[in-house]
């Protein structure tokens with residue numbers, strides 16, 4: 001099988017690692033990739049769907065695996081399905097209609113409502129209905145959750161502590177385009193008090209394979225304080241995701257989502273990421289993502305002991321029910337090494353040392369590049385270190401030991417990943 005993977009972050013590094021391991025993988029290309037991914041496949045830079053399509057034809061690509069959400073929301077699956085010479089390529093990632101589950105919060109909330117999928121009570125507003133929006137806020141209890149409808153690079157959710165602040169945020173989002181076009185509509189929803197976790201499936205539109213669950217640590221500061229980030233670390237499994245809880249997730253959320261898509265004739269193939277809140281043992285959907293999570297993937301795929309390409313290859317004929325998934329019973333812990341200042345301003349181009357000195361750890365590159373023969377920082381989240389061990393404490397200990405061996409100027413990481421669950 002010849003495979004092209006799109007993306008350049010920690011999530012794609014984790015996908016690349018398991019794709020490279022498969023005995024079914026022949027030629028493996030990654031666009032654009034990063035220096036750490038060169039050990040898994042050939043990194044090339046392809047810009048635009050046309051170029052990607054031409055490359056796929058020239059290199060007889062059988063499978064396109066799409067890491068991030070943007071190309072999916074922009075319709076890369078539709079482009080491949082509608083282009084002569086590309087139609088037979090299996091795209092792992094949903095079409096544009098299905099990708100609205102992530103691309104539009106209003107679409108996803110309406111979808112959940114239609115299919116009786118537990119989620120926070122909500123209403124959607126636009127520039128013409130700001131005043132109604134303020135009235136709706138008055139019916140809720142603090143804190144107030146406001147979400148830009150469209151993609152906003154993970155920044156489009158505002159949690160306001162009091163009513164005045166919430167009203168001001170609403171005005172800024174709708175009237176001052178705080179998040180550009182993404183906030184031309186705003187979803188206001190009830191605040192759910194609970195503990196978050198991430199659940200993932202790979203689906204062919206009819207059947208699905210449940211992947212290991214994970215917990216992501218989103219805030220920049222210790223003790224879940226400070227600004228929201230793309231994710232500072234993750235662990236898998238998650239002890240509060242008991243069999244009973246996961247059964248509720250399956251029956252109330254996953255089954256209803258897959259069946260809902262089928263009922264609405266929306267074909268979905270690829271990963272679905274359910275961002276969940278566990279409220280007193282009951283799962284509620286906070287958000288859908290139409291891709292894997294980052295840094296959840298780093299932990300999830302570290303525990304993945306089966307052949308991912310085999311699963312991908314069963315998708316086209318909707319035979320995913322034949323797939324036998326094997327998951328390591330060990331615990332995976334991932335800690336992100338970030339550039340000091342992230343998620344706000346930070347410097348780039350710092351030389352990274354010690355990348356080869358880790359022991360029994362997976363070192364995923366997230367934001368790096370090669371410069372004058374050296375690997376340097378090129379993003380806010382720079383390196384994800386993942387370790388597997390028996391139990392959370394041992395996995396974390398191993399991870400933090402290894403992190404000490406990697407250095408760059410102004411390295412920052414959270415020291416309390418997983419501690420809340422020990």
Ligand code: AMP
Pocket residue numbers: 120145154157189190191192193196218275286287
């Ligand atoms: P999202 O981008 O939708 O994942 O939202 C970002 C973060 O906001 C989530 O990870 C939650 O921590 C928080 N959040 C979103 N919606 C709610 C809600 N209804 N209740 C409580 N927290 C929420």
Ligand code: GLY
Pocket residue numbers: 216230231289292293294295296
């Ligand atoms: N870790 C959260 C996300 O990937 O959206």
